[in-house]
Amino acid sequence: MTPAPELTAAGHLPRTVRWRGLAFALSGCTAAYLAGPFVLGTFGQQILSQAFFYAIVVVTVDLLWGHTGILTFGQSAFFGIGAYAIAITRAYYSSGIPVTALALIGAMVVAALVGIAVGWLSFWDRASPIYVAVVTLALPVVFTQVILSGHAFTGSSSGLPFPVPDISIEQWYWISGGLLLLIGAAAYVFVKSDAGRLLVAIRENEERCRYLGLKTSRIKTGLMAVCGAVAALAGACYAMFANVAAPAYGDFVFGTQLVVWTALGGRGTLIGPILGTVFINYVSAVLGGNFPFVWLLLVGLIFIVVVVYLPAGLAPPVFSGALRLGRIVADALGVARVRAVASEAPESIGRDRFSVVVRPEPAGTPVLHGGSQVALELRGVSKHYGSLRALEDVTFRAHRGEVVGIVGPNGAGKTTLLRCISDGRERSAGEVIINGARIGRLPPQDGVAFGLGRKFQAPSVFEALTVGDCLRVARSYRATPSFWRRSRALELPEAAQRTIEATGLAALIDEPAGTLPHGMKQALELAMVLALEPAVLLLDEPTAGLTSTERAAIGAVLTGLAQSHGLCILVIEHDLDFVRNISSRLVVLHLGRIVADGPVSQIVGSEVVRQVYVGGGTVT
Amino acid sequence: MTQFLDIVTFAGELFIVAIGLLLVFGILKIINLAHGAFLVVGSYATVVATRLNWDPWLALLVALAVGIALGALVERSVLRPIAARPLDTILATWGLNIVIVQLITLYFGRQMQFAKSAITGAVTLGGLTYSEYRLILLLIAVAVGAMVTVVMRTTQMGLIARAVIMNEELAQGLGINTRLVRFVTFCLGAGLASLAGALLTPLVSVHPLMGVPWLINAFMLVLVAGVSLGSLAVATLLLGGAQVLVSSYGNPVLGGLTIVILSVVILRFRTPA
Structure with a gap:
């Protein structure tokens, strides 16, 4: 069985389809979100609020696993840390707003520290990628046992109820959805930025990253810490929404569910996991109430089928199907303008045309004197x-x-x-x-x-990245990349620039490196190393x-x-x-x-x- | 003395649960997260055998056979297509775990089940009374371990298996049907998991989610042990022993974490071979 034809060799949608699908999906989602309270009753809003909080955690799973290749079963533990921090603070100390805010910040700091500890345990050099799965598998197990051994103080297995602020379901709907939009948008901007590209580079070829001077362990640990803090924030808000903090918020089953939802939606696409999470949770609340075991069984079966036959998840085929449908409808209606937009948009949006700029020689360029040093x-x-x-x-x-x-x-x-x-x-x-x-x-x-x-x-390059992006990653040792901007120009030292000109790579700057012939990959890797401006x-x-x-x-x-x-x-x-x-x-x-x-x-x-x-x- | 027996018998339980996982990890180079579900299947096989009034010893064989059959089905339908993506097999086998557990829940419900034990009662050893079944279980664990070791060391099949462990590509190049080796190993691993589940039934409460804690402990032990049966025995004795001691002198809830925490720390500080 071969993957859907829309996928490239690396298992990703071609840029154009992805961008167009994303634009459609984003506007559709936002419209649906804004229309929600006018269409749905209280029950529907409640389910969606819950799903939105889950989706925030799923965004962190997608950043870690989908983009960076860190398989984590432990994001639930961070969610649980946030939930219990708020619950314990409000139940025993104070339910005032300043204290709650302080507890929220404290929970995020603790979660970040736990994230750093997880990184320290998992991301030493030469650690197999399975180790992080081991450590993050252990994390929720440890979390639940700690909660259970807290007896009455943590509420043990029945959970810890606590006084919650007076917020209506509809208000929660706006809060959770707004937070999801905010965090989803921030994650999107980040993964599209120059710094975000490093995540994919690490997933594709961590050794090459190291030899390009990137401290990958530190980058991954930092990401783990930030993602932990975000998950804790979601957990804290969720506990206030649910009036209780329960061990199940931080357990192993929830941790694996997050991975299942991410895989079903389409890892590495952000929008796919978000939609997948919202959809699955909505349907399971509506249908699953009557047939909970059948529903779980169905999710498990679909999950296996997706992992085996559709590793990119359900989002890409669904998006491209929707696009095709849209085009057919447009054709049938004879709307020429819509067609023109639909076929030209990718050229202008998706194409990542950037210019190669030769970096001017810095003033302190070493000049050869004598030649005997x-x-x-x-x-x-x-x-x-x-x-x-x-x-x-x-x-x-x-x-x-x-x-x-x-x-x-x-x-x-x-x-x-x-x-x-x-x-x-x-x-x-x-x-x-x-x-x-x-x-x-x-x-x-x-x-x-x-x-x-x-x-x-x-040849050791980043197969899923374009030639230009490979060179950018190589430059990030010399020029710290931006966390929100995606630069258009590619600044290269003269030597690297001459190499790509001489071998014809300059004309292939937008091609994925994985599709290059062997010799071209050799040249690309040489140019990447030269972009470091080495002395030896x-x-x-x-x-x-x-x-x-x-x-x-x-x-x-x-x-x-x-x-x-x-x-x-x-x-x-x-x-x-x-x-x-x-x-x-x-x-x-x-x-x-x-x-x-x-x-x-x-x-x-x-x-x-x-x-x-x-x-x-x-x-x- | 009781404590010593507690430690060795607990190590025996851990060993018999982990050995199938270790074989699969060594030869297929994958982590089989459905191992816990296979264990549950074995336990429920004995429950069914009890309902049908079968002999409990026969139930063990039934559990083994069911496990092997299930393993064969899973290897063909799920694992073979994704043999080239080892990290994805972690996910696929977790999906299998969900499916199997849900099927069992649908049929049997979530409540605890009962199965007849082959042996009840206690033996007295030098003034000390101890559960006879736990001692027999330890003997079975030792016997299974010895049997696998003998097969690996002395038979043609074991030689081929060792060759695949060391260098699968080379073995393939030498005309060994590595596909078949993987298939047989996975069936055997699933059969052993199921057998372990059946053996544990008299000692634990049988319910659909019983497999997860065993799976997590076995997973940790296998990663610590690598692919050697000897190291697995040592790891189960040391880490299992630590767990028994922490549970009896410290907090039993935290005692359940001993293996997990020690394994993570050991993996962090062990120099890679």
Whole structure:
């Protein structure tokens, strides 16, 4: 079974459909919301108010899971924290407005702290994405047990009733809906902003993000804290609406329900989960009263079908179906104007045309003098796997403006060497010094600050993002992205700009990176690394899969960079001709050791190299 | 001494619940959140057997068979299409959990159920009286663990399973039908969950939601243990033991959290292999 044809390779709707569907959905929702009290009785308003509060929490689930890929079962616990903070404050201390407001703020702060704790437990480097599911699964379990062990103080299993402010159902309808609109809109602006794009980048390829200098653990922890605070706010308001705080508000079942609603609506679309939550809760209150178990069974079955066959959720097919229907109706009525708008709108709204701007050279641009300054120094770098020695006592210096080719047969330790330079934790022994600073055992995201940039052997880009967005993410280390604005211009340093021009990527700036051919991905990743403005560039087979013209172009960019900016480049290549053309010096690795190091002309014809490649065996 | 027996028998219960989950985690590399529901199915199988006046020992076999059949159905219809999306299997198996629990609720209702126990009464060991059933359960847990270990270590099937655990792609390249291995493992995992449910029936109250706490504890233990049966045994003894001690000397409600909290902390500080 293949997903619906409207989906792109990454499982997302094409931009145009998404934007148009969103515009329709948003105006429809707002109209329906405003009309609500005139159509619905008190019962309907009450159900919708409840659904609106739930939907606020679902927005946080969609931010965490849908956009950032953090599967969380624990948002209910934050909701519960908010509910109990208000309930305990009003039941035992004071039900005055200032104290309640204070309790609200306090609840959000506590929830944020719990969010930070969850982040600390789950988002250490190299933690599997399952760990956060484990921790967030534990969170509501712990929450309910704590509430139950509070006995009379927390009301135990029957919940804690408390005096609530005098607010009518209709007023609650406006409050809950208004809060949902506000938070939904804020979330929407955020995910569309330059900073919001980082969330998708983390979901798509966290390792690449780290090597671009982004402290992903910190970003995810921050997001967890904010989402926790928002869920606590919803929980606090919900408790006042419901007159009681109950353990079920923060339990594991509610936590998983939030994920179910998000998946059904369409993860990563914001509007889908919101509508899904409101719809499911409304229907289950109307129908579920009579057949609660059948209804739950039905939701479970639909959930399985959606997860298996429609991983993008129900929102995308429903939206595109509605659009198609709208178009058919418009055709039938012969309304030319509507058609024109419907077919042209995506070109103007959806297309994200932005211009590439070459970043002017900053005043302090390093200029090469002399050419003998050491940019990179390795002292006794070793890497052991148990008794296997992948690298043994590798020591050499590379200077500014130098292009050093690292050659050697398969298994010589070339890629391991680059990894040991860029990730301090990988080294078993030895030191790496960049421009005079020891990088110690720091992880790759900190290595970027020293001026390191690494391109991986297999192209590593953000498949779901466009070429332009990939480059923007790469720039966010240098230029802090905005949380609400989406910039139109893409500012790139000259080197990155030259790379995308030379390889024809500039014309594909709006294409999703996942659809690019292999060679183009290579070029894109190189441009992303160059966008970091590194001082030491580590390249692992940068031109594999490129045509010879593209190779020559990239070679020219690289040598030009080394000469004009004093960049130090380490390049692993199997194509000896390419290496010969761009390198000034060769380092030959064999079985984890340096066996030769010198000018290209001297090394290429040497006996050592011949022996390493042809003769095999040990070289002494 | 009673406390010691409490600890080892509780560890035995945890072990027999978690072993199916561990097999599935090791070979299919997925977390099966329907494991708790399979356990509930096993418990209700014994309830049905009691109603039909069957022998309680026979009920265990029925539970095992029902679990295996259910596992076969689930693997074919739900897991196979999403084999390439491991994180989504967490969701799909949770959906299965909802469906199975709701089906049971629809048929049996939410109230507690009763099933006949194969063994009642107590034994006296050196002046100490202890539940005979709990001791038998511990022996069964040890026997199941030993059996799985022997199969994994000495048989061709076990060799293939170990190969799939280490490197599924390579195993596939060598002509091993990894699909079949996954299928058989999942059936076995579901069967063991169901058997565990049937075995636990005399000790716990049987109702549709009984599976969740067991599922959460087993899930934590498996993540702490990795894919080794030996580590699972150690983890159940240590963490289960801690839980028994906290419950008896501290607060029984918080005692229920011991495994969860300790596991999260262990996972945070353990250096990745």
